[in-house]
Amino acid sequence: MDSQIRFTGFGGQGVILMGIVLARAASLYERPVGEDGKEKRMSAIQTQSYGPSARGGHSKCDVKISDQEMLYPFVEIPDWLVIMSQQAYSKYIQERRPDTKVIVDPDLVMDRPTGHIYYISATKAAESLGTRIVANVVMLGAFREISGVVSNESLERALMDALPKPTHDLNKSALAQGAKLGREAMEKKGKA
Amino acid sequence: MDSQIRFTGFGGQGVILMGIVLARAASLYERPVGEDGKEKRMSAIQTQSYGPSARGGHSKCDVKISDQEMLYPFVEIPDWLVIMSQQAYSKYIQERRPDTKVIVDPDLVMDRPTGHIYYISATKAAESLGTRIVANVVMLGAFREISGVVSNESLERALMDALPKPTHDLNKSALAQGAKLGREAMEKKGKA
Amino acid sequence: MKPVINPKLCKGCNICVYICPKKCYTKGTDISEMGYFNAVVSFPEKCYNHNREGKLICELCVLSCPDQAISWHPETEEEKKK
Amino acid sequence: MKPVINPKLCKGCNICVYICPKKCYTKGTDISEMGYFNAVVSFPEKCYNHNREGKLICELCVLSCPDQAISWHPETEEEKKK
Amino acid sequence: MDIFEFYRKDRWPHVFCPGCGNGTVMNCFFRAFNEAGLSLDNTVFVGGIGCSSRVPLYINSDALHTTHGRAIAFATGLKLAKPGLKVVVFTGDGDLGAIGGNHFINGCRRNVDMTVICINNNIYGMTGGQASITTPHDFQSTTTPYGNKEYPFDLAEIAVAAGANYVARWTTRQVHELTKSMKSALQKRGFALVEVVSQCPTNFGRRNKMADPSQMLEWFKSNTVRRDKAKSAELDHVDLNLAGQITVGEFVDRNRECYEELIGVEKHG
Amino acid sequence: MDIFEFYRKDRWPHVFCPGCGNGTVMNCFFRAFNEAGLSLDNTVFVGGIGCSSRVPLYINSDALHTTHGRAIAFATGLKLAKPGLKVVVFTGDGDLGAIGGNHFINGCRRNVDMTVICINNNIYGMTGGQASITTPHDFQSTTTPYGNKEYPFDLAEIAVAAGANYVARWTTRQVHELTKSMKSALQKRGFALVEVVSQCPTNFGRRNKMADPSQMLEWFKSNTVRRDKAKSAELDHVDLNLAGQITVGEFVDRNRECYEELIGVEKHG
Amino acid sequence: MTIPPGEYFVQGNDACVEGALASGVKFFAGYPITPSTEIAEGLAQRLKGQNGVFLQMEDEIACISAVIGASWGGAKAMTATSGPGFSLMQEAIGYAAMSETPVVLVNVMRGGPSTGQPTKASQGDVMQTKWGSHGDYQVIAFAPATVQEMFDLTVECFNYSEKYRVPAFLLSDAEVGHMRGLLRVPEKLNVIDRKEMGIRRTDEAYDVPDDLVKPFPVFGKGHKAIITGMTHTETGRIEPEDSKVHSDLVRRLNEKVLRNRKDINKWEMIGEGSKTMIISYGSSALGAKEVATKDPNVGLLRLKSIWPLPEEPIAQAARGAQRILVCEMNLGQLFFSIKRVAQDAGCKQVELLSKLGGEPPTPSEVRHKLRSMGAV
Amino acid sequence: MTIPPGEYFVQGNDACVEGALASGVKFFAGYPITPSTEIAEGLAQRLKGQNGVFLQMEDEIACISAVIGASWGGAKAMTATSGPGFSLMQEAIGYAAMSETPVVLVNVMRGGPSTGQPTKASQGDVMQTKWGSHGDYQVIAFAPATVQEMFDLTVECFNYSEKYRVPAFLLSDAEVGHMRGLLRVPEKLNVIDRKEMGIRRTDEAYDVPDDLVKPFPVFGKGHKAIITGMTHTETGRIEPEDSKVHSDLVRRLNEKVLRNRKDINKWEMIGEGSKTMIISYGSSALGAKEVATKDPNVGLLRLKSIWPLPEEPIAQAARGAQRILVCEMNLGQLFFSIKRVAQDAGCKQVELLSKLGGEPPTPSEVRHKLRSMGAV
Numbered sequence A, B: 001m002d003s004q005i006r007f008t009g010f011g012g013q014g015v016i017l018m019g020i021v022l023a024r025a026a027s028l029y030e031r032p033v034g035e036d037g038k039e040k041r042m043s044a045i046q047t048q049s050y051g052p053s054a055r056g057g058h059s060k061c062d063v064k065i066s067d068q069e070m071l072y073p074f075v076e077i078p079d080w081l082v083i084m085s086q087q088a089y090s091k092y093i094q095e096r097r098p099d100t101k102v103i104v105d106p107d108l109v110m111d112r113p114t115g116h117i118y119y120i121s122a123t124k125a126a127e128s129l130g131t132r133i134v135a136n137v138v139m140l141g142a143f144r145e146i147s148g149v150v151s152n153e154s155l156e157r158a159l160m161d162a163l164p165k166p167t168h169d170l171n172k173s174a175l176a177q178g179a180k181l182g183r184e185a186m187e188k189k190g191k192a
Numbered sequence C, D: 001m002k003p004v005i006n007p008k009l010c011k012g013c014n015i016c017v018y019i020c021p022k023k024c025y026t027k028g029t030d031i032s033e034m035g036y037f038n039a040v041v042s043f044p045e046k047c048y049n050h051n052r053e054g055k056l057i058c059e060l061c062v063l064s065c066p067d068q069a070i071s072w073h074p075e076t077e078e079e080k081k082k
Numbered sequence E, F: 001m002d003i004f005e006f007y008r009k010d011r012w013p014h015v016f017c018p019g020c021g022n023g024t025v026m027n028c029f030f031r032a033f034n035e036a037g038l039s040l041d042n043t044v045f046v047g048g049i050g051c052s053s054r055v056p057l058y059i060n061s062d063a064l065h066t067t068h069g070r071a072i073a074f075a076t077g078l079k080l081a082k083p084g085l086k087v088v089v090f091t092g093d094g095d096l097g098a099i100g101g102n103h104f105i106n107g108c109r110r111n112v113d114m115t116v117i118c119i120n121n122n123i124y125g126m127t128g129g130q131a132s133i134t135t136p137h138d139f140q141s142t143t144t145p146y147g148n149k150e151y152p153f154d155l156a157e158i159a160v161a162a163g164a165n166y167v168a169r170w171t172t173r174q175v176h177e178l179t180k181s182m183k184s185a186l187q188k189r190g191f192a193l194v195e196v197v198s199q200c201p202t203n204f205g206r207r208n209k210m211a212d213p214s215q216m217l218e219w220f221k222s223n224t225v226r227r228d229k230a231k232s233a234e235l236d237h238v239d240l241n242l243a244g245q246i247t248v249g250e251f252v253d254r255n256r257e258c259y260e261e262l263i264g265v266e267k268h269g
Numbered sequence G, H: 001m002t003i004p005p006g007e008y009f010v011q012g013n014d015a016c017v018e019g020a021l022a023s024g025v026k027f028f029a030g031y032p033i034t035p036s037t038e039i040a041e042g043l044a045q046r047l048k049g050q051n052g053v054f055l056q057m058e059d060e061i062a063c064i065s066a067v068i069g070a071s072w073g074g075a076k077a078m079t080a081t082s083g084p085g086f087s088l089m090q091e092a093i094g095y096a097a098m099s100e101t102p103v104v105l106v107n108v109m110r111g112g113p114s115t116g117q118p119t120k121a122s123q124g125d126v127m128q129t130k131w132g133s134h135g136d137y138q139v140i141a142f143a144p145a146t147v148q149e150m151f152d153l154t155v156e157c158f159n160y161s162e163k164y165r166v167p168a169f170l171l172s173d174a175e176v177g178h179m180r181g182l183l184r185v186p187e188k189l190n191v192i193d194r195k196e197m198g199i200r201r202t203d204e205a206y207d208v209p210d211d212l213v214k215p216f217p218v219f220g221k222g223h224k225a226i227i228t229g230m231t232h233t234e235t236g237r238i239e240p241e242d243s244k245v246h247s248d249l250v251r252r253l254n255e256k257v258l259r260n261r262k263d264i265n266k267w268e269m270i271g272e273g274s275k276t277m278i279i280s281y282g283s284s285a286l287g288a289k290e291v292a293t294k295d296p297n298v299g300l301l302r303l304k305s306i307w308p309l310p311e312e313p314i315a316q317a318a319r320g321a322q323r324i325l326v327c328e329m330n331l332g333q334l335f336f337s338i339k340r341v342a343q344d345a346g347c348k349q350v351e352l353l354s355k356l357g358g359e360p361p362t363p364s365e366v367r368h369k370l371r372s373m374g375a376v
């Protein structure tokens, strides 16, 4: 089974880091147990694209995760679409299937689309942790909680790989905070 | 009928000018009367090659003259081979047929080959006219006299085209002197 | 005249805040449509060009703003009085 | 020592004739195998290095000759006497 | 002329990062152009490749956006083919001074009539922050992870040595002086260079503890020395190190015959 | 070492025209190399393309005969890959100063340890006498049939401005001084340039009323001025005109750290 | 100051100079290189003051860049070089293709690779002319075989370059460039000028639709044109991230040349329908021409234009032929393409006479090769 | 300081850096250009002091020149660039071919022509890699499709460049270069070093005869070697006017690569013998791979090396096939060559899926095209 995930936002939000960490987690640390009872290797590929030369503008990061040898590694239509800016919303919202699950930061995106939508106020949550810089990590935590494509342990390990030591605690909190928001959003959806 | 002529010597002797003037004469001024009684157009191509970058060394100039449209314009084996240096002699004497006519300045070439050979002391004659510079013109006059491939008038006209006015008289004398040497060489050969 | 910031152009670099010798600008706190925290013209009345017409002076802000976001507008009658 | 011109190398440029402060060289009149008029060491006895041994002086000719055609040779007994 | 008659409003907001000095240079250039009384219809803008080289694309006139490093060569052909045109080149330290170095010095020598605005941000901005030939000694960039070991060029001094008619350098912290020099350059006959030391907060500032554009402007301010007051370089040791001092001012203002005059090409203009 | 141990005797007579200054430069270089006590086994010679750039082909050691204008770039890679080698570049005014201009100035700036001998005959000799960037103003060449309208570069001054450690210029008329400077250059650590103004009787002299090589040497003699005695250029006007005076002498002799020292590459030499 | 109509005895490179002047060249930038230098030297003499500008630059990259710049100033502009210089120009050639700039580039081919044989002829740069720059683009290239064609095909270079806004190449070689022969300058010459934006035109250049070849906005006339080598829309907006803009642009740039192959291709056919056909071009076709003219059983297709590949004439020559011999002064650069077209047209046996070293194949070498193929 | 064996999650360009280090690269000279810059940045980090030299130069011409110079100093040397920089390097690439210098050049392809699409992938430089410099020469080129192959094929580039003394190219693209995925660094790597003059060798590189690939005279060891881009004899005597010397030299330079095609060519074949075969390479083969893996009626030949053209595997794939689809991210640069070989091998229908604009063909695009061809 393949999972196709797309993270979008504006330059500087760390959207690309989200994808790298997720793919790294799946690729190096995830060993799900298959039907045969054996640990299985997952493979993951991360790709990206951004507006004119990395300045402001939109930013996109695709991750494809598979429990088999990866053949075509690019996301065609995402199963999961995470949106963290209005500009990204306009650019990428069309590219989905009816069953694509969309996760949106409602404070950064004005529109309210229909379909499988989860709202995660990641930026606000990050601010309440003291810095907007970790909004992407909050969102990543929420995404993991909702999607379950990798385990929390793998994700945290991959995240710590990518970040300087002094920021580890902050980011762990952000991840946990995201997980919490994710659970809440799922509950809300469950009820709706 | 094609005539294939090769002039050879060392850089600085004006070997290439000899070919240019001859080809120019044939191409622009020569109008022999054909069998049908009509003036005929001749065509002529001149090509050249020289040693490393035009400094000393050998120098070669080929002329091909035809009374029809020129097809293959390069000299393969010359009908006429004019040699004005020892180095050129060594390099080019092999490329001839038994009936190739060879004209040599005996003061510049030590060897005495067999075959149809004419000796023209062009350099000495030029010195007696006051300057070695016109040795090539003397040789050209002799060549014309012996070969008859173009008329004297055409050749003189083409030569004057190529030279600055003040040198015209000197070069006319050189041409005439060459013609004289050519006649003498033919007579000598005739007797031999 | 008073300086006005165009919210569609400002990218929140705060150069105006730094450069203005009269401290007319302050850092912004609200996020703009483009996703930036626009600077704010908090004290236009302190500007060298306050109530000035014709040829303006200073203009460090307008010349320095990298996003062509600052332009001059006439004061309202009320502002003139400040 | 006396300067000697190698006829296989000299290209007859006459720089030696020009450069020698003692006018040891003269222009040549005979054509060489390579087709050049080699310069001639006409007055070796005028050279600064005439009968000199060990470290030579001047050497403008040897250093200037573009064709490495000039080299130093010991004088014969007869030449030494000049 | 309003600034958005001069610039193509429909392309705004422009592509440059928040706080990028390119926009400041654009403001000053607009003023200088206006004050010099030049007409857009008769002026062509040429750029190489780089953030700075994109300025021409925003100006409401003909623009020739060329290849990396060759803007001066393109501009030379354009100007000589149509000598009646005013030709202005926008370029960067990498475009002009690294890959374009040979066209730069030969442009100065040939002295073809053109105005060159070089936005020197001491870095390759467009490609993400690699060292350029003006990155100061020991500074950080993505290709000098252990600090830049090379010493930088002084572009303005090279232009003087190579023969340009007008050479000035300012930073984006001196907008009025910069505007004035741009005007002088636009009015000069022959090769005129205005070098603007400018901030790239994204790719230079961020890696050198000046992520905030204002910090860079402050750095410029405190390191700027007027050329006439700069400690004169000893004969035996060229201080090529920009980090120590940023010499600013007019470096040269002279009237060598320009190339068009020398070859008499203006007759067919 | 005898001259024909240093040079490859079997390639003689060399290809240069009668009276060409290249041969003179070879004599002086041979002496300087000998006096500096260097060993051929440890020295590599690099040339670009041109008559002057062919000198390495005649030397009894490894030779890298490269592409036109790029000799310094090739030499830079060679030297840094094997820092124990002595690297000597032979080049011409066209090769070094025209097409190679950018590598030239960056070579000076980077200050990699190499000796560069530039034989400046003020012309493109190899291709038959086209103007080069050092052809004096108003002189004749095949591409300037109405006289050269451009003004020449002063290669030595540019090298000083760009940062070379050692720069000297002489003509082929000053063989002893030239030899001495070549020796100094060979012994210098860092980028060392010796520019030799030299005669190309075939393609420069002949078109400028100096067909006889001795006439060119006489021209050099009567126009040579020592740099310290040269009328100093006014600040506002660089006299780029070689025709007026040929400044000779040592232009600079300094000890900026060479690139190898700066990046610490010698450790693996 | 173009040369008056009449007959002249000149060098190939000089004929090129005269062809350029007759076409109205107004700008030339060059850097010396054997065996093309006489073209620069000739234009240094002839372009002066009113006539136009001759510029010797610091290197070949500067030359082609200046030539492109001059073209945007409205001038017919040209440069000339040989192998090493041609290689250096590749980046800017791609720019000319992408920006649709009319420019003419003469390559007097010499022996490669690298410095190779500076004074000797070759046809080693034929594929480079088509493929030397990065990306997908088309060029127009002519291959002269005589002094006269150095003139005629230079004129065609200018004409087609102007008409299609595409870089056009005269692929000559050291033999043709340095050979001297007769040049006939005609009374009337067909000279095409670019279709200028904002100017109505009813002549030949006008028959290409505007959406394939856009009218040319000469600078300084208020068009506010944006010219760029980046992916761009029709209004000059750069859209380097837009796949469709890129695809549409690149496909149009290629189509405008490929669709007009028939208009561009020029050739000479001798003995059409022969069982044995030779296909060749430039100076390597001269030996073949003598063979084909003298031998009634051998025909010749001599390509005067080589890019875009003249597929129709090749197919036509191949259709009735039992065997085809391709003669080239390289290792067979057009050979594989010719073979493909000839085989599609039904000719099974296609062979190559490849000659390296500087001299064009002689008639006897051609005959010898034909014999080994079972012809003659 | 090579990376220890094990598993890593890295970017394609980083995998290339590791491959180079594992091969023993000692010298890198580069000039920044998207999308190749990470290779320079990675080596700036890793090459220092004892490990080797990283040098950022004034332009791409300087880079490739310095790399060739370094190779003569005995170092394994490399540069990396993209389209515009690649075009600028063409003259020196011809020099490397002519002087038989082992060098590795990475081209992370982006959309051309000209500045085009700097951040988008393409395969537009495939023909340029073979034909970009003047004259007749051969190169070796590999086309990675995955992060792992960025490592593996970089090692192959060094190996074959050293073995045959020929410039070798890693033809990557923006997708493969910027994609992140798993890299497995093996315990043991097959690393080939050049056969040095004067040193006896018995290993793999030794099986090429000395008269085809001469032993390499490292500078500074008393060989008194003369290295030149001019036509030269075996002893380095330049003979630019000698036709035979030139012809012999150029033919040998070409033969040493062409004759060893089998040794050099690398490929992956899926579903050999299928009636429908796809032939592709690099990132444009990925969509095809998904189709071929999932559909038993469709096979795939994925070329890992593209120059010299892998004629044998192409013929093998074509032999049983009724139809062949070639997928490329260009206008069909290898298409015509593949078609020629496939037709010779008996396959009549050879079609092209050409995709421009930056994204590799998707599996559905491939399926759609196959359907239109009458397959699936």
Ligand SMILES: Cc1ncc(C[n+]2csc(CCOP(=O)(O)OP(=O)(O)O)c2C)c(N)n1
Residues within 6 Å of the ligand: E049, E050, E051, E052, E053, E067, E068, E091, E092, E093, E094, E095, E096, E119, E121, E123, E124, E125, E126, E127, E132, H031, H032, H033, H034, H060, H084, H085, H088, H115
């Ligand atoms: C031939 C070539 N090499 C490299 C590049 C990649 N490139 C694009 S912009 C740039 C650097 C620009 O630096 P600079 O001129 O200083 O402009 P900035 O972005 O800093 O304003 C480079 C190296 C290119 N486009 N073409």
Ligand SMILES: Cc1ncc(C[n+]2csc(CCOP(=O)(O)OP(=O)(O)O)c2C)c(N)n1
Residues within 6 Å of the ligand: F049, F050, F051, F052, F053, F067, F068, F091, F092, F093, F094, F095, F096, F119, F121, F123, F124, F125, F126, F127, F132, G031, G032, G033, G034, G060, G084, G085, G088, G115
């Ligand atoms: C790229 C390239 N352009 C042009 C040439 C032709 N070329 C060979 S030598 C030369 C000029 C050499 O001039 P210079 O360096 O002054 O050497 P000289 O012959 O005068 O000693 C030129 C232009 C070339 N070989 N390669």
Ligand code: SF4
Residues within 6 Å of the ligand: C005, C009, C010, C011, C012, C013, C014, C015, C016, C017, C038, C039, C064, C065, C066, C067, C068, C069, C070, E019
């Ligand atoms: S300088 Fe301009 S862009 Fe920056 S904060 Fe002020 S108004 Fe906004």
Ligand code: SF4
Residues within 6 Å of the ligand: C003, C019, C020, C021, C022, C023, C024, C046, C047, C048, C049, C057, C058, C059, C060, C061, C062
């Ligand atoms: S004009 Fe000067 S004082 Fe007024 S707001 Fe701008 S910077 Fe401040």
Ligand code: SF4
Residues within 6 Å of the ligand: D005, D009, D010, D011, D012, D013, D014, D015, D016, D017, D038, D039, D064, D065, D066, D067, D068, D069, D070, F019
């Ligand atoms: S300087 Fe040398 S080459 Fe010249 S004439 Fe004298 S000996 Fe002969």
Ligand code: SF4
Residues within 6 Å of the ligand: D003, D019, D020, D021, D022, D023, D024, D046, D047, D048, D049, D057, D058, D059, D060, D061, D062
């Ligand atoms: S050493 Fe001096 S004096 Fe003696 S011959 Fe030579 S130049 Fe004349």
Ligand code: SF4
Residues within 6 Å of the ligand: A055, E015, E016, E017, E019, E020, E021, E022, E051, E052, E121, E125, E126, E199, E200, E201, E202, E203, E204
């Ligand atoms: S990268 Fe630097 S130079 Fe480029 S737009 Fe951003 S701040 Fe300006």
Ligand code: SF4
Residues within 6 Å of the ligand: B055, F015, F016, F017, F019, F020, F021, F022, F051, F052, F121, F125, F126, F199, F200, F201, F202, F203, F204
């Ligand atoms: S052409 Fe000039 S530089 Fe070249 S060898 Fe002859 S004289 Fe010397």
Ligand SMILES: [Mg+2]
Residues within 6 Å of the ligand: E050, E092, E093, E094, E119, E120, E121, E122, E123, E124, E125, E132
């Ligand atoms: Mg910059």
Ligand SMILES: [Mg+2]
Residues within 6 Å of the ligand: F050, F092, F093, F094, F119, F120, F121, F122, F123, F124, F125, F132
């Ligand atoms: Mg020279």
